[in-house]
Amino acid sequence: MTSQTSDDGLYAVEATPEQLNELLALADEIDSDELARHALSMGLTPPLAGVEYWEMVLTYPENDDDPNAVQLAWLGPDPHDQGDAQ
Incomplete structure (x- = not known):
């Protein structure tokens, strides 16, 4: 996964293998908001400065034959999203 955005607002998490393993282990235990806060507490940073709200989610490849591909x-x-168009 690259650090570029896809059309759906997903950005790759850039972390050490140890950090990724810790986050993946927690992903089944806490929600996406808590997971993002935990990542921030580990020193990881979201890719866009100035954006106040982030979640961290699991992504699955189209070919899910490899469970390690998550x-x-x-x-x-x-x-x-252009904001509220009111």
Whole structure:
């Protein structure tokens, strides 16, 4: 996974293998908000400065034959969202 955004606001988590293993182990125990806060407490940073709210989610490849292919991603703002159009 690269650090670039996809069309759905997902950004790769850039971390050491040890940090990723810790986060993956916690992913089944805590929600995505808590997981993001835990990542921040570990010194990891979301990819976009100035964005106040992030979640951390599991991503699955289209071909899910390999269970080790599950990765973590920051879930941030939708890059196509232009805000409230009121």
